[in-house]
Amino acid sequence: MGVPFLLSIAMVLTLTSGQYYYQGLMDYLENRFLAIEDRMLIWHEQSNRYSTELRDFKKRTAQFIGGLNEDHSNLRQDLEGAGVRVDRVERELDYIETQNPARPCVTHADRMVDVDQEVKMVNDGTKGGEEDDGFSRVSDCVDIISSIRAMKILKRTGSPKGMWTKDARSSKVYVFNGTTGDTLYQFSSVLDLSASSGVAHSRPIRLPSPWSGTGGAVFNGHAYYVTAEGDELRLLKYDLENSTVTDSAVFPVEAADPRPVYGLSPETAVDLAADDQGLWALYATRESGSISLAKMDPDALDTEQTWDTGCPRENAEAAFVVCGAVYVVYNTRAAGRSRVQCVFDVNDLVTIEEAPLLYFPRRFGAHSSLKYNPREKQIYAWDDGYQILYKLSMKRKLLV
Ligand SMILES: *[C@@H]1O[C@H](CO)[C@@H](O)[C@H](O)[C@H]1NC(C)=O
Numbered sequence: 001m002g003v004p005f006l007l008s009i010a011m012v013l014t015l016t017s018g019q020y021y022y023q024g025l026m027d028y029l030e031n032r033f034l035a036i037e038d039r040m041l042i043w044h045e046q047s048n049r050y051s052t053e054l055r056d057f058k059k060r061t062a063q064f065i066g067g068l069n070e071d072h073s074n075l076r077q078d079l080e081g082a083g084v085r086v087d088r089v090e091r092e093l094d095y096i097e098t099q100n101p102a103r104p105c106v107t108h109a110d111r112m113v114d115v116d117q118e119v120k121m122v123n124d125g126t127k128g129g130e131e132d133d134g135f136s137r138v139s140d141c142v143d144i145i146s147s148i149r150a151m152k153i154l155k156r157t158g159s160p161k162g163m164w165t166k167d168a169r170s171s172k173v174y175v176f177n178g179t180t181g182d183t184l185y186q187f188s189s190v191l192d193l194s195a196s197s198g199v200a201h202s203r204p205i206r207l208p209s210p211w212s213g214t215g216g217a218v219f220n221g222h223a224y225y226v227t228a229e230g231d232e233l234r235l236l237k238y239d240l241e242n243s244t245v246t247d248s249a250v251f252p253v254e255a256a257d258p259r260p261v262y263g264l265s266p267e268t269a270v271d272l273a274a275d276d277q278g279l280w281a282l283y284a285t286r287e288s289g290s291i292s293l294a295k296m297d298p299d300a301l302d303t304e305q306t307w308d309t310g311c312p313r314e315n316a317e318a319a320f321v322v323c324g325a326v327y328v329v330y331n332t333r334a335a336g337r338s339r340v341q342c343v344f345d346v347n348d349l350v351t352i353e354e355a356p357l358l359y360f361p362r363r364f365g366a367h368s369s370l371k372y373n374p375r376e377k378q379i380y381a382w383d384d385g386y387q388i389l390y391k392l393s394m395k396r397k398l399l400v
Pocket residue numbers: 157158159177178179198199
């Protein structure tokens with residue numbers, strides 16, 4: 001009996017001590033759980049806080065980026081707006097320039113810069129009676145250009161540079177293709193040229209020596225052109241009907257160093273213009289940065305009088321002579337809009353107020369030659385391989 005009793009007591013004791021032990025364990029665990037729960041709560045709160053902060057941050061970033069995008073597109077719009085405004089200002093400037101032109105420079109003849117005795121004799125003798133303050137008028141014509149009235153593109157033939165012109169004394173039209181060559185083409189009329197399929201239906205005329213540059217001229221059945229002969233420039237007068245050289249002269253310019261008369265047309269050393277007023281030559285000299293002008297006798301090719309026009313050669317592309325006044329046409333190296341920006345009148349009759357600033361129609365080409373026809377009052381122009389006619393409106397010079 002004693003042993004089982006003891007045993008059972010021991011068991012009870014063990015049980016109770018086990019119970020105590022478990023209780024303690026439970027308590028401990030519960031405390032731990034509570035602590036863990038507390039901590040989890042804290043973590044939870046913290047992670048909540050973090051995620052809210054993250055959300056806020058994301059929102060703020062999104063707003064910021066949105067703002068940036070908006071700024072960017074505003075900036076783009078501003079830039080586009082500025083571009084449009086610049087375009088408009090450019091157009092308005094063009095318009096204002098054509099409506100209310102800045103005065104082109106007019107340079108007046110330095111009276112009798114360089115007259116030789118022979119000219120004085122000629123003027124006093126055969127051409128006398130035109131005296132003005134003791135100086136002779138070189139040209140009797142009193143027309144001045146008021147505007148370019150119309151443009152007609154007639155044809156596209158030949159290379160980008162060249163020259164075409166009509167004999168003011170006949171209906172015949174001549175094409176000088178390229179900046180040098182010895183064959184020019186004769187058409188019986190402008191219509192004949194525009195209807196032709198090129199030079200095949202023309203009469204080719206073989207010159208005894210090649211022309212140099214685009215400065216030739218045709219008047220009264222004769223071609224006047226300059227040929228480079230060794231280190232001199234020779235002026236030739238050639239009868240187109242019976243194919244003979246009628247006369248020739250060495251051009252009075254330092255030919256060992258021929259310069260282009262127009263800065264933008266490097267092939268042309270001398271540019272000729274022939275009409276009822278005579279034969280004019282535009283050329284460059286070593287001394288001057290401006291274009292020089294000579295009046296020559298169309299029969300004997302004598303130089304009668306010379307002037308420094310004061311019109312700069314730089315950025316000039318071509319020029320033409322109307323009634324004793326030289327109109328120099330300027331452009332930019334990257335071919336832009338051609339304009340007359342310098343006028344030189346040998347008679348001093350074109351005043352600053354009268355001198356027109358003429359804009360050629362916008363074509364973004366470059367004129368390699370401009371030849372004025374006094375009968376038709378139009379210019380025969382060669383523009384990047386196109387043969388173009390410009391009709392001019394004229395007014396009378398204010399006579400002083
Ligand atoms: C014009 O001249 C160019 C070379 O300068 C040549 O290639 C072309 O065939 C010529 N055209 C005509 C119609 O003569």
